[in-house]
Amino acid sequence: MTSLATQIGDFHFKNVLMNASGVHCMTAAELDELAASPAGTLVTKSGTPNARPGNPEPRYQALTMGSINSMGLPNKGLDYYLDYALAFQVKHPQQPIFMSVAGMGPDDYVTLAQKIQDSDFTGLTEFNLSCPNVPGKPQIAYDLETTEQILDNIFRLFKKPAGVKLPPFFDLAQFDQMAALLNRYPLQFINSINSLGNGLMIDPATDTTVIRPKGGFGGIGGAYAKPIALANVRAFRQRLRAEIAIIGTGGVNTGRDVYDLILCGADMVQLGTVLQEEGIPAFARLSQELEAIMATKGYTQLADFKGQLHTIA
Numbered sequence: 001m002t003s004l005a006t007q008i009g010d011f012h013f014k015n016v017l018m019n020a021s022g023v024h025c026m027t028a029a030e031l032d033e034l035a036a037s038p039a040g041t042l043v044t045k046s047g048t049p050n051a052r053p054g055n056p057e058p059r060y061q062a063l064t065m066g067s068i069n070s071m072g073l074p075n076k077g078l079d080y081y082l083d084y085a086l087a088f089q090v091k092h093p094q095q096p097i098f099m100s101v102a103g104m105g106p107d108d109y110v111t112l113a114q115k116i117q118d119s120d121f122t123g124l125t126e127f128n129l130s131c132p133n134v135p136g137k138p139q140i141a142y143d144l145e146t147t148e149q150i151l152d153n154i155f156r157l158f159k160k161p162a163g164v165k166l167p168p169f170f171d172l173a174q175f176d177q178m179a180a181l182l183n184r185y186p187l188q189f190i191n192s193i194n195s196l197g198n199g200l201m202i203d204p205a206t207d208t209t210v211i212r213p214k215g216g217f218g219g220i221g222g223a224y225a226k227p228i229a230l231a232n233v234r235a236f237r238q239r240l241r242a243e244i245a246i247i248g249t250g251g252v253n254t255g256r257d258v259y260d261l262i263l264c265g266a267d268m269v270q271l272g273t274v275l276q277e278e279g280i281p282a283f284a285r286l287s288q289e290l291e292a293i294m295a296t297k298g299y300t301q302l303a304d305f306k307g308q309l310h311t312i313a
């Protein structure tokens with residue numbers, strides 16, 4: 001029997017796959033569909049202190065090799081997702097879920113963390129430090145000082161299992177600096193990577209950008225992101241304390257893509273563009289494709305190959 005079971009800290013999941021925040025997780029109905037799917041767990045859309053309508057449409061477009069989005073953090077507000085999570089954990093005490101939260105500025109993270117800390121939430125909290133799409137708000141984790149300030153403030157008061165969602169990094173010195181910073185905090189996990197911000201796509205028929213916000217700039221996901229996601233997961237696995245788990249996100253279209261992220265060290269794998277385009281059936285298809293690869297290689301569990309990427313001597 002092949003098992004796709006995995007673990008983050010003390011939390012156990014039957015399947016290594018889950019949604020990426022932002023995809024199929026805005027409403028309770030969508031979250032319920034994820035919970036009823038083969039996915040190992042789910043994460044909510046990033047909640048802000050107050051609900052937000054997000055950017056003007058069109059703000060998402062599927063592309064030949066992925067997607068571009070400038071959603072602008074549309075969400076129903078932290079209270080909505082907290083209410084959902086509290087009701088969910090009563091009904092499903094054995095199925096821990098993730099709640100994603102995002103601030104408009106450093107102070108928001110304190111507000112969000114305090115509210116979750118004071119609640120009965122028993123799952124994992126993902127602090128999104130990498131939204132590329134709010135006009136005038138840089139991606140936090142590209143600024144080491146602000147990241148440090150936010151993490152100091154969060155962990156002064158937050159004692160529940162937590163992780164951070166990171167943007168893609170490109171230079172090896174960036175990995176060194178960010179990993180050294182993250183290693184100082186009691187993180188259960190990091191999630192790498194958010195979409196590649198910012199890209200630009202043009203409709204050749206009209207010479208026009210394919211999305212409206214920000215003059216057409218937006219986060220790129222899907223196959224375009226795969227090599228960057230692999231490099232980020234691998235680079236952080238080589239630098240982070242072993243107790244910090246890694247959620248690998250970016251560029252998954254096939255079971256081989258899932259396998260590759262795990263080979264680079266991912267403990268959990270999230271589906272973004274592929275889930276948006278294919279819907280809930282993506283979980284069963286990718287699980288089957290991953291199991292088939294593992295069977296061919298004689299592997300029965302993820303530990304048989306996790307992090308075991310070969311390099312050329």
Ligand code: RRO
Nearest residue numbers: 070071072073131133195219
């Ligand atoms: O809502 C968004 O525009 C968005 C967010 Br918060 C994020 O973290 N990543 C992304 O690609 N889009």
